[in-house]
Amino acid sequence: MTTEKHLIEKKYYETFLNGDPKVAPIQVLGEAYMEEQKKDIPDLSAIRFAQGEVYFHYKDFEAAIFKWENIQNEWEPWAKKNMADAYFELGLLPTAEEIYKSIATEDMTLQTEIALHLFSLYIRQKNSESASQVIKETVSQNPDYENVTALARSFFEEHQDWSSAIELAWDEAIRLESVEWYDAMIGYAGKGVTQIKEPVFFEEGLFILARVDSERFEKLSSALWNNFKKSEAHLSWVMVMDRVITRIASENVGSWNTLSGLYEESYLSLINGTHLISEVGAAIPSLLTNWMKICVSSHALAAAAAVISWNEMFPRTLDSSTVYEAENRLLELEKQTNGYDEAVRLSNEVLHWANKHDLHVTKSLTWIMNAIKNQDSYKLLVVGTDESGKSTCINSMVGNPILPEDNKALVLLDYDEQPGIREIADSEIIEVERIEEQPSFRYQRSYHAKLDSSFLQKHRISFMDTPSINDSNEVLSCLHAADGVLFVLNANNPFTEKEQQVLQQIKEKMPNMDIHFLLNKMDAVYDDQDQTIVETKTKVKSNMPNAGVFAFSPHYEENSQGSDFGKFFAAHYKQKNLIAGRTTNLLYFIRRLIVYLLNKRIEKENSLVDSIKWNEEMVSKLNGAIHQIGDKEVEKVRSISRGYQSIKSKMKAELLEKIPQILRGCSEYIQENSDFGKLHLELNDEMNHQVESYLTETALPEYYQLIQNWIQESTAEFNEVQFTINEMCDSFNALYDEDKLQLDCDFKVLDDWRRDADRLTTAIHWEKMNILLRFTPSQFLLKSAGKLLGNITQNKTMIYNKYKQYVETEDYHEAAALIVNRFLQPFELFEKSIERDIRIFFRNPLAILNQTVEESRREISSNKDALSKMRENPEWYQDPLTFFELKLRQNEWLDQKESKIPV
Known part of the structure; x- marks a missing residue:
C-alpha cells in the first residue's frame, strides 16, 4: 500500500508494524515513542500521527484529536483533515467544516479528499446547494480521481438536477470518448430532460460519437431529436444536426433508418404552414442535403422527391450534385407506399389552415374531397348526351326515381340506411326534399343523395x-x-361524333381511367338488337380496344338487369387498386384548393378595400341623413310650437277681451231693492259664476277644438316626416341589400298629446276669486255706502245707480289677466313639453342612424387594420400556401412515380 493510500484510509500506522498483523499497534507505537524520545532531537510527529489513526479506528475520537492537534510539520495538513474527520464522526459538523476549509495544501489528493468529505458533510446537513458546488469543483479539478464522477452523477440524479447531470455526462463523454457516458446521455434523453439545454450544447459531442460508435450516435441523436421536435428549439436542433452530419465522413455514416425518418418528419413539420419562408428557408437546403446523405432505402424516394420539389420551387438554393443524385434515385427506386395517407394529411392541413385564418372554402370543394376520402364504395361517373337517358337508367338501377329526367346538376348517389338529400351550396349544405330540375343557364348545383338501395349496397x-x-x-x-366512367349510349344512334369527341377528351385528361359503355334503350331497337350491339362494340373497340359494352333497357325486368350489370361492373372495373387513383384525384383537388386560397387572398384584400370604401361612403350618406333629419327636427320644433303658441295667443286675447265684458254684464244682477249691505258679496259670487260658466261652456270647447286641429295638423306634418324617412330607409336598405334599418318615429307622442288635450279641456278646477272685493277706493266707498245707507229708502236709488255705473264702467283688466293666467297655466305647462316630445318623435331614427355610423366606423377601422397587416406581412398568407404547394409537388412526384400520369 502506498503512503498516499495509507493517509487516505488512516492506516499510516501499519508502516510501523513491519507487516506483522499479530502485533498490537498501540504497543508498537508506544515502544517507538519511547525509543524516539531517547534521541537528542526527537521527532514524534509521525508516531503521534499514527497513534491518532489507531485511536480513530477504535472510535476514541477525542484521543485522536489530541494526538493530531499538536502536529505542525509536513504532517499537519493531513492531521488537520483527520481532526475534521473526527469532529465529523462526533457530529460536530460546523467545527469539522471550519477545519476542512482552513487547510491550505498544494497536494491534489488531499484537496480532493477534503472536498469529498465536505461533500458528505453538506449532504448530512441537507445543504444541497453547497454539496453541488463542491462536487462540481472537485470534478472540474480532478475528474480522474476514483469515484468522483460516479458520486457526482449519483448525487445529481438523486436530486433531479438534470442540468448538472447532463453537463457532467456530456463533458465526460467528450473527454473520455466513453460509450458508458454516452449511454447515460441516451438515458437522460429518454427521460425527456435534455431539452433544458440549447441544441448547440450537444454539437461537438455528437460529432465525436459518430466516429466512436455509429449505432449509439443514431440512438442518442434520435432521442435528442424527439426531445426537441415539439419545442421552440426544433429549428435550432435541425441546424445543429445539419452541421454535425456535414462534418461526418461518409465511411462513418451508418444505416440510420430512425434518423432518416426524423429528418423527413422535421422537414414536413417545417413546411406545414406554421412557419414563414424567412424563418426556415435558409435551413432547409442543408436539411435536404444531409437527409439525402444519410437516408436509407425506405426514405430515399421521399428524400429525392423533396429535393426535386424544393429545387423546382426555390431554384439554385441546393447544390447541383444533390439535385442530380435525387433525380437518379427517383428514376431507380421502387415506390414503397401509395402516398394516399400523405395526401389526406396534406388536405387536412390546408383546410385546417384556411379555417384557422377565417378563409371561406366553398362547400362543393370540401364535399368532393371528402367523397374521395370515403372508401366505402366505388365512385362510378355516368356520362352521356341528353338523348342517352342516363338519368332514367340510373333511377332504374337504384330502384328510385331520384333523378329528374333532364338532370343538370352534379349528383352523388350513395347507399345509406337513413335516406336523405342534401344540396351542396357555396357556403352551406342544406337538407332538401328533391333534386330540382334546373335550367342550363343557372349556376351549377351539386346534390348528395343517400338512398336505401339494395343495388348500391x-x-x-x-x-x-x-x-x-x-x-x-x-x-x-x-x-x-371518379374511380371509373360509365359512358351511356342511345341504342337508336350509338356512339355519335360528339360522344367520340368527349371520349377522346376523357382519355387525354385521365389516360388510366377505366371507361366502359352502357347501350341504353335496347327496347327501342328490339328487332335489330344483335346487329346494334355488334356495330356499337365495333365502333367502341376502334377507340378503346379493352372497353366493355353492356346492353340495357329501363323497361326490362329490373332485378335481372341489375344483377347482370353487377356482374359486368365486377368484371370490367378494377377495384383492387383504387387507392392509387384516389391519391391522384385527391392531389388534383388539393391543387385546386391551394389555387382557390391564393385567389381568395387577392379577393379578400380587394374585398377589404371595397368594404372600406363602401363603408366610408355609407358613413357620409348616413351623416347626411342624420343632418337632414336633424334639420327636419328643428323645423318641426319651430313650426309645431308656433302653431300651438298661436292658438294660445288667440285664446288669451279672446279671454282678455271677453271676461271684462262678462264682468260688466253682471250689472244686470243689481236691482233697486237689492240689499246693498251685502250686494258686493253677492255680486262677486255672480261674477265668479259667470266667468266659470263661460270658461267651462265656451272657452274650453273652443280651445279643445283648436288643439285638436293643431294635433291633426301636427299629425300630417309627422306623417310627412315619416314618409320622407321611410324613403330614406328604403334607400339605405337597398344599399345594404337587407332590411338592416327600421327608422320608425315615435307616434305615441300624438297619443300623449290627445290624452293631454282631453285632460286639459274636459273641465277646470275653479277657485273663487276676489274680483269685486279688492281694496280700491271706489269699491271701499260703495261697500261702505251700501252698509250705511242701504236701508234708507230714498238712498237706494242713488246707490243703485252708483253700483250700476261702477260695475259697467270698471276696467277689470287686472282681474281678467289674473283669471286668464290661472286658466292658461296648465296649457302653458303643456307647451313647455312640446319641444321635448318632438325630439322624442325623432329620437329612434336618429339613434339608429348614429349607431349605424358607429358600426360602420368600427368596421372601417377593423378592415383597415386587417388590410394593413395583409399588406405589411403578405408572407403570413403567401408563405404557408407556398409550402403547401411544395408539399403537394412532392406528393405529385411520388404519385407520378406510381401512376406514370403527367402532372
Missing part, C-alpha cells in the same frame, strides 16, 4: 350523375372525383 357502387355532354363541360371537371 350489394355492389358497393356510388353513382355520380352529371349534366349531359351536349351543353356542359362539367363531365371533365368531375373526372378527378
Whole structure:
C-alpha cells in the first residue's frame, strides 16, 4: 500500500508494524515513542500521527484529536483533515467544516479528499446547494480521481438536477470518448430532460460519437431529436444536426433508418404552414442535403422527391450534385407506399389552415374531397348526351326515381340506411326534399343523395350523375372525383361524333381511367338488337380496344338487369387498386384548393378595400341623413310650437277681451231693492259664476277644438316626416341589400298629446276669486255706502245707480289677466313639453342612424387594420400556401412515380 493510500484510509500506522498483523499497534507505537524520545532531537510527529489513526479506528475520537492537534510539520495538513474527520464522526459538523476549509495544501489528493468529505458533510446537513458546488469543483479539478464522477452523477440524479447531470455526462463523454457516458446521455434523453439545454450544447459531442460508435450516435441523436421536435428549439436542433452530419465522413455514416425518418418528419413539420419562408428557408437546403446523405432505402424516394420539389420551387438554393443524385434515385427506386395517407394529411392541413385564418372554402370543394376520402364504395361517373337517358337508367338501377329526367346538376348517389338529400351550396349544405330540375343557364348545383338501395349496397357502387355532354363541360371537371366512367349510349344512334369527341377528351385528361359503355334503350331497337350491339362494340373497340359494352333497357325486368350489370361492373372495373387513383384525384383537388386560397387572398384584400370604401361612403350618406333629419327636427320644433303658441295667443286675447265684458254684464244682477249691505258679496259670487260658466261652456270647447286641429295638423306634418324617412330607409336598405334599418318615429307622442288635450279641456278646477272685493277706493266707498245707507229708502236709488255705473264702467283688466293666467297655466305647462316630445318623435331614427355610423366606423377601422397587416406581412398568407404547394409537388412526384400520369 502506498503512503498516499495509507493517509487516505488512516492506516499510516501499519508502516510501523513491519507487516506483522499479530502485533498490537498501540504497543508498537508506544515502544517507538519511547525509543524516539531517547534521541537528542526527537521527532514524534509521525508516531503521534499514527497513534491518532489507531485511536480513530477504535472510535476514541477525542484521543485522536489530541494526538493530531499538536502536529505542525509536513504532517499537519493531513492531521488537520483527520481532526475534521473526527469532529465529523462526533457530529460536530460546523467545527469539522471550519477545519476542512482552513487547510491550505498544494497536494491534489488531499484537496480532493477534503472536498469529498465536505461533500458528505453538506449532504448530512441537507445543504444541497453547497454539496453541488463542491462536487462540481472537485470534478472540474480532478475528474480522474476514483469515484468522483460516479458520486457526482449519483448525487445529481438523486436530486433531479438534470442540468448538472447532463453537463457532467456530456463533458465526460467528450473527454473520455466513453460509450458508458454516452449511454447515460441516451438515458437522460429518454427521460425527456435534455431539452433544458440549447441544441448547440450537444454539437461537438455528437460529432465525436459518430466516429466512436455509429449505432449509439443514431440512438442518442434520435432521442435528442424527439426531445426537441415539439419545442421552440426544433429549428435550432435541425441546424445543429445539419452541421454535425456535414462534418461526418461518409465511411462513418451508418444505416440510420430512425434518423432518416426524423429528418423527413422535421422537414414536413417545417413546411406545414406554421412557419414563414424567412424563418426556415435558409435551413432547409442543408436539411435536404444531409437527409439525402444519410437516408436509407425506405426514405430515399421521399428524400429525392423533396429535393426535386424544393429545387423546382426555390431554384439554385441546393447544390447541383444533390439535385442530380435525387433525380437518379427517383428514376431507380421502387415506390414503397401509395402516398394516399400523405395526401389526406396534406388536405387536412390546408383546410385546417384556411379555417384557422377565417378563409371561406366553398362547400362543393370540401364535399368532393371528402367523397374521395370515403372508401366505402366505388365512385362510378355516368356520362352521356341528353338523348342517352342516363338519368332514367340510373333511377332504374337504384330502384328510385331520384333523378329528374333532364338532370343538370352534379349528383352523388350513395347507399345509406337513413335516406336523405342534401344540396351542396357555396357556403352551406342544406337538407332538401328533391333534386330540382334546373335550367342550363343557372349556376351549377351539386346534390348528395343517400338512398336505401339494395343495388348500391350489394355492389358497393356510388353513382355520380352529371349534366349531359351536349351543353356542359362539367363531365371533365368531375373526372378527378371518379374511380371509373360509365359512358351511356342511345341504342337508336350509338356512339355519335360528339360522344367520340368527349371520349377522346376523357382519355387525354385521365389516360388510366377505366371507361366502359352502357347501350341504353335496347327496347327501342328490339328487332335489330344483335346487329346494334355488334356495330356499337365495333365502333367502341376502334377507340378503346379493352372497353366493355353492356346492353340495357329501363323497361326490362329490373332485378335481372341489375344483377347482370353487377356482374359486368365486377368484371370490367378494377377495384383492387383504387387507392392509387384516389391519391391522384385527391392531389388534383388539393391543387385546386391551394389555387382557390391564393385567389381568395387577392379577393379578400380587394374585398377589404371595397368594404372600406363602401363603408366610408355609407358613413357620409348616413351623416347626411342624420343632418337632414336633424334639420327636419328643428323645423318641426319651430313650426309645431308656433302653431300651438298661436292658438294660445288667440285664446288669451279672446279671454282678455271677453271676461271684462262678462264682468260688466253682471250689472244686470243689481236691482233697486237689492240689499246693498251685502250686494258686493253677492255680486262677486255672480261674477265668479259667470266667468266659470263661460270658461267651462265656451272657452274650453273652443280651445279643445283648436288643439285638436293643431294635433291633426301636427299629425300630417309627422306623417310627412315619416314618409320622407321611410324613403330614406328604403334607400339605405337597398344599399345594404337587407332590411338592416327600421327608422320608425315615435307616434305615441300624438297619443300623449290627445290624452293631454282631453285632460286639459274636459273641465277646470275653479277657485273663487276676489274680483269685486279688492281694496280700491271706489269699491271701499260703495261697500261702505251700501252698509250705511242701504236701508234708507230714498238712498237706494242713488246707490243703485252708483253700483250700476261702477260695475259697467270698471276696467277689470287686472282681474281678467289674473283669471286668464290661472286658466292658461296648465296649457302653458303643456307647451313647455312640446319641444321635448318632438325630439322624442325623432329620437329612434336618429339613434339608429348614429349607431349605424358607429358600426360602420368600427368596421372601417377593423378592415383597415386587417388590410394593413395583409399588406405589411403578405408572407403570413403567401408563405404557408407556398409550402403547401411544395408539399403537394412532392406528393405529385411520388404519385407520378406510381401512376406514370403527367402532372
